[in-house]
Amino acid sequence: MTTTPESISEDDLHAYVDGCLDQARRPAAETYLAANPGEAGRVAAYRSQKQALHALYDPISDEPVPPAMGRRPARSWGMAISRAAAAVALILVGGAGGWWLHGLQGDQGPAVAGLADRAALAYTVFTPEVLHPVEVTAENEAHLVKWLSKRLGAPLRAPALSGLGYELVGGRLLADRRGPAALFVYENQEGERLTVYVRRAAAGKETAFRYTYKDRVGVFYWIDGPLAYAIAGEIEKPRLLEVANAIYRQLNP
Amino acid sequence: MGLARALARLPEDQRAVVLLVGLEDMSYAEAAEILDVPVGTVRSRLARGRERLRRLTGGNDKKVVTRIK
Numbered sequence: 001m002t003t004t005p006e007s008i009s010e011d012d013l014h015a016y017v018d019g020c021l022d023q024a025r026r027p028a029a030e031t032y033l034a035a036n037p038g039e040a041g042r043v044a045a046y047r048s049q050k051q052a053l054h055a056l057y058d059p060i061s062d063e064p065v066p067p068a069m070g071r072r073p074a075r076s077w078g079m080a081i082s083r084a085a086a087a088v089a090l091i092l093v094g095g096a097g098g099w100w101l102h103g104l105q106g107d108q109g110p111a112v113a114g115l116a117d118r119a120a121l122a123y124t125v126f127t128p129e130v131l132h133p134v135e136v137t138a139e140n141e142a143h144l145v146k147w148l149s150k151r152l153g154a155p156l157r158a159p160a161l162s163g164l165g166y167e168l169v170g171g172r173l174l175a176d177r178r179g180p181a182a183l184f185v186y187e188n189q190e191g192e193r194l195t196v197y198v199r200r201a202a203a204g205k206e207t208a209f210r211y212t213y214k215d216r217v218g219v220f221y222w223i224d225g226p227l228a229y230a231i232a233g234e235i236e237k238p239r240l241l242e243v244a245n246a247i248y249r250q251l252n253p
Numbered sequence: 254m255g256l257a258r259a260l261a262r263l264p265e266d267q268r269a270v271v272l273l274v275g276l277e278d279m280s281y282a283e284a285a286e287i288l289d290v291p292v293g294t295v296r297s298r299l300a301r302g303r304e305r306l307r308r309l310t311g312g313n314d315k316k317v318v319t320r321i322k
Contacts, residue, residue, distance in 0.1 A: 125257075125260060129261070
């Protein structure tokens with residue numbers, strides 16, 4: 001840890017940024033920053049980072065899309081697809097070094113908006129990875145789906161999107177406050193990727209498709225039965241809707 | 254480099270803490286509990302992650318903000 005001559009440590013500066021520096025130390029920190037413009041600039045940059053993160057990923061406006069499907073009885077993943085790809089990989093909260101996604105204040109509208117934000121964030125963070133976009137690849141489908149289903153407490157399958165030109169690369173398990181969430185990563189021959197984010201949803205909260213777009217990433221998302229889905233990609237809205245519809249049909253054959 | 258892309262470049266342990274504290278507004282103790290690491294580890298990862306993010310996004314606060322669309 002770096003300690004300044006005035007005994008204001010690096011930890012103190014970050015605690016100052018986060019508003020959790022002990023009150024008794026705040027005057028010393030402020031004096032130090034006033035005397036060190038470079039350090040003050042760094043603190044300002046860290047504060048801007050926080051603001052920028054919120055600007056990027058805080059709930060964005062929903063744009064309801066006319067439902068492309070009627071409301072049908074929800075079915076489990078287990079009743080759906082029988083072919084093709086599935087793979088999931090997990091980053092578990094806790095010892096495995098996973099990262100945390102939540103943002104849920106309940107299972108009403110804001111929660112659904114939070115779903116889209118987290119799905120977009122997961123897309124943005126993981127799809128640029130060239131060597132390690134997933135933790136476990138599609139080759140280990142059976143094991144991975146079993147593992148993920150157990151973690152989510154619901155039978156899962158990875159949607160089969162090869163008919164639309166997208167092959168499963170693999171996946172990860174993320175987490176939100178209510179438990180694990182799965183991220184499936186797909187890729188077409190041009191190397192364009194899209195992601196399918198799945199997490200558990202409270203019963204009885206089914207929704208029609210909704211759409212958000214921000215920072216070049218479009219997301220269609222909905223709740224169906226015990227699970228919530230969010231499809232994210234940097235592709236045109238009609239194409240993304242086509243993917244979302246394909247997945248929905250697989251869930252509700 | 255934009256913030257989102259810079260975030261993707263962070264080592265995962267640092268990214269986790271930066272997001273937990275910076276986006277999810279969790280306390281250091283909450284982040285430590287979730288990640289199952291000591292609070293001191295959260296602090297050090299936060300410091301490294303933020304600094305790396307700052308450098309990747311251009312090194313000053315103005316640039317970070319103006320990158321946001």
